[in-house]
Amino acid sequence: MMDGNAEADSTLIFDKETLDKVYEKVAPSIVKVLVKPFSTGFVVSSTEKHNMVAVCSMLLIERKEKIQVRYSDGDTAVVDHTEKVSNSGMTILYARKTGKARPAVQFGVLEDIICQKIVSLFPYKDGLMMFKGHIGLDDCTCEDSSGNIIPGQNVFSFTCPVGGSYSKDPDTDSDIKKRFMVLTIGAPVFNLDGEVLGMIDWFSRSYDLKFARKSSEFRDELNKPGRVNWQGGSRGAGQRL
Structure with a gap:
């Protein structure tokens, strides 16, 4: 259980060199x-x-x-x-x-560990955007948008907006937000070895990870x-x- 100090949780720290290697491999x-x-x-x-x-x-x-x-x-x-x-x-x-x-892409297997670091890439403007996050299958912690540490179980946390469906009305502010949200749906999620663990899906107003425990079966x-x-x-x- 965390004491609320993000700096004390090593699972929240991503090494830039590692992220660069993953990007170069999967982009x-x-x-x-x-x-x-x-x-x-x-x-x-x-x-x-x-x-x-x-x-x-x-x-x-x-x-x-x-x-x-x-x-x-x-x-x-x-x-x-x-x-x-x-x-x-x-x-x-x-x-x-x-x-x-x-x-x-290569497919990996989601391990039954406390917390696993993940990244996802999707096209944005003329390039690619990378998001980082975590999957926790047992007791784990994640950080919310306000920087608070939250204990949880079977958590898929991600540094990106909430997933949502697409609205065809181009004149509303909510539609502009949804246009951005929908970009992440369907994006592959990789472990730090550059292997696909699943694909971002959405359920209600939260993210889900499609075939997260069955990526090898999908392969x-x-x-x-x-x-x-x-x-x-x-x-x-x-x-x-």
């Missing part, structure tokens, strides 16, 4: 999905002609326009088709290769033959996004 795998409002994706694998980009399915509901993605180096690519991964809330975009190798699902329902194209029946 090439982060993708900006060019829809309105844009969303975050990350490269999980590739085929001979396409990079496979994972995105949050809820952000692609009722999309009728042609989807494009932009890589961290500025290159853009057209998405030829999509797949919905069963029981994950994830959709795979098949983006045409642009001639450059796009590294796929295995991606590698399983016939793992998805095709959405469009001639390979099988499915509902278009």
Whole structure:
């Protein structure tokens, strides 16, 4: 149990050199999905002609326009088709290769420890923004926006705004805030070894971490033959996004 002194809790301290190494490792795998409002994706694998980009399915509901993605180096690519991964809330975009190798993320396993440091990256303006945070599966502590130390259990704390849905009314202040909030939904969460532990989701007015304890199962699902329902194209029946 903490005494309320943030400086006494080593789990709240992040080493800049470590953060820089994580950024350099994972940044090439982060993708900006060019829809309105844009969303975050990350490269999980590739085929001979396409990079496979994972995105949050809820952000692609009722999309009728042609989807494009932009890589961290500025290159853009057209998405030829999509797949919905069963029981994950994830959709795979098949983006045409642009001639450059796009590294796929590596998946890690969320350990049952007191507190684990994490980071997340998502596209912002012309670059990438990194947020840092913690996952606590047992007794743990986190720091709120006022700097107070809060004891908790099964906590996912993050230095970013509360997640929320997107409003189509462009004339309200709340909409402007929600435009920023939605950018973080679907962003991958990494441990300090640069391995994906999950993806930021939202529930009510708080963040959640999708497949946090099942990232290895998600990885295995991606590698399983016939793992998805095709959405469009001639390979099988499915509902278009």
